[in-house]
Amino acid sequence: MSQRVLFVLIALLLLVSFGYMHPPWGYNQATRLDVLHAIFSEGTVAIDSYHENTGDKIEIDGHYYSEKAPGVVAVAIPAFALSKAVLSIFYIDIDSDLGWKISEWSTTLFSVGLLATLSALAFFQLLRRTTTSSIALMSLIAVYLGSITFTYASMLFSHTAVIALIVIALWALDKSVGLLGASQSSSKRYLIIAGVCMGLAIASEFTSAIAIGLILVYTACASPKIGMRVALYSLIPILLIPINNWLITGDPFTLPYGFVTDFPGMQQGFFGVQLSSNLKVLSQLLFSEYRGLLFWTPFFLLAIPGYIILWQKHRSLLLLMAGVPVAYLLFISSYPYWHGGWALGPRHLASAIPFLAIVAALGMKRFQHAGYVLAGLSVALTGTATLLDPLSPEGKLHPLKEVYLPILKSGNVRDNLGKLVGLEGLMSLAPLVVVVAILIFLLLKATRTIDTKTAVI
Numbered sequence: 001m002s003q004r005v006l007f008v009l010i011a012l013l014l015l016v017s018f019g020y021m022h023p024p025w026g027y028n029q030a031t032r033l034d035v036l037h038a039i040f041s042e043g044t045v046a047i048d049s050y051h052e053n054t055g056d057k058i059e060i061d062g063h064y065y066s067e068k069a070p071g072v073v074a075v076a077i078p079a080f081a082l083s084k085a086v087l088s089i090f091y092i093d094i095d096s097d098l099g100w101k102i103s104e105w106s107t108t109l110f111s112v113g114l115l116a117t118l119s120a121l122a123f124f125q126l127l128r129r130t131t132t133s134s135i136a137l138m139s140l141i142a143v144y145l146g147s148i149t150f151t152y153a154s155m156l157f158s159h160t161a162v163i164a165l166i167v168i169a170l171w172a173l174d175k176s177v178g179l180l181g182a183s184q185s186s187s188k189r190y191l192i193i194a195g196v197c198m199g200l201a202i203a204s205e206f207t208s209a210i211a212i213g214l215i216l217v218y219t220a221c222a223s224p225k226i227g228m229r230v231a232l233y234s235l236i237p238i239l240l241i242p243i244n245n246w247l248i249t250g251d252p253f254t255l256p257y258g259f260v261t262d263f264p265g266m267q268q269g270f271f272g273v274q275l276s277s278n279l280k281v282l283s284q285l286l287f288s289e290y291r292g293l294l295f296w297t298p299f300f301l302l303a304i305p306g307y308i309i310l311w312q313k314h315r316s317l318l319l320l321m322a323g324v325p326v327a328y329l330l331f332i333s334s335y336p337y338w339h340g341g342w343a344l345g346p347r348h349l350a351s352a353i354p355f356l357a358i359v360a361a362l363g364m365k366r367f368q369h370a371g372y373v374l375a376g377l378s379v380a381l382t383g384t385a386t387l388l389d390p391l392s393p394e395g396k397l398h399p400l401k402e403v404y405l406p407i408l409k410s411g412n413v414r415d416n417l418g419k420l421v422g423l424e425g426l427m428s429l430a431p432l433v434v435v436v437a438i439l440i441f442l443l444l445k446a447t448r449t450i451d452t453k454t455a456v457i
Helices: 003-019 027-042 071-089 097-127 133-145 159-176 188-204 206-222 224-238 240-249 279-287 298-313 315-332 347-366 368-388 399-410 425-456
Strands: 057-060 063-066
Touching: 003 097, 003 133, 003 425, 027 063, 027 071, 027 097, 057 240, 071 097, 071 159, 071 188, 097 133, 097 159, 097 347, 133 298, 133 347, 133 368, 133 425, 159 188, 159 206, 159 347, 188 206, 188 224, 188 240, 206 224, 206 315, 206 347, 224 240, 279 315, 298 315, 298 347, 298 368, 315 347, 347 368, 368 399
Parallel strands: none
Antiparallel strands: 057 063
């Protein structure tokens, strides 16, 4: 099987998985859809005509606006424009109920979902620098179908977009500077890709600046000239922030978040962050059933042996790969809304996922059988929960017992492609399970063949 066919199968696996379920409704994604509708229907970023479907908004001078960072809306504009054009061919008003439903589904898949898929191909190539194709594939499956990467690829949230952008940036830097091996290219395009992706990550989620800053420091230490060039390229998409600020507040330096009143904790410290970590919250972020990263994605436990490998072989890279997750754990554990409201898993740790994923893949190289088990368990936990309800209610501290088992018993599954062809309840998920199983089987067979040929050579 050629590499091109392999990549097509990976892309198919992820796009089918990301797009099978209709995105659930919620304030976070609704506010971004409101902006898209306002831009295309009324030529403004004010969501006055749509604001009643979201609580993630601010009011300034009698007008309503989304308070979110502008990056995800910018990423979604091409997909939304295409959706509007296709709907118009069938005389469907994009502001009608049917228009909203179709455009939300297609826009989410072909913006955040497509970006995540492209990043998965970059992730696979990056891992093949230091692991086998089979390990790279299983790591990809664990991260993209068994972690919050999957959860927020199916909704118009910022988290998977940021994960994807950081992964692509790391891949591009590996090509030009060298992360997991020697640099492979002196082409300027990889530096542009890295810079633009890092800047767009910040424009999509302000807290990603921690990860991006540490990446830039690492790059500058390896090559000050390259670090400076990447930083300059990142400024291009970062301009989305002052432009959005100006359109909403009239001041390019005033963030809309400063006008949020429904979340009083945001008024404490720096937009809610007080830089005084809470050990109990930190433990919840790592181990709890409520929001525990390692509970929902046990594959990341393999990061422990992965860090040992980096300590032995690449200590400068260890500082980056361990520094980012530690920084986010300390940072988010001091945030009053660390739990993320209605959510599955620790969504505010999204920017740390690419670093943990790479290191966990290194750990799987040493504990391959354990890796397969932990990857399967991660997909079973987060993958199943994502399909059933990616927005677990805020007050449910034991979501497996209180949310997901009841859904499995009742068979009350949200809208999906299976239901469109007449399947009901859990049976509506059967086509997805069958297609995913076939694709994973073909991919595992192909990567094992590649590994065998490589070993012979």
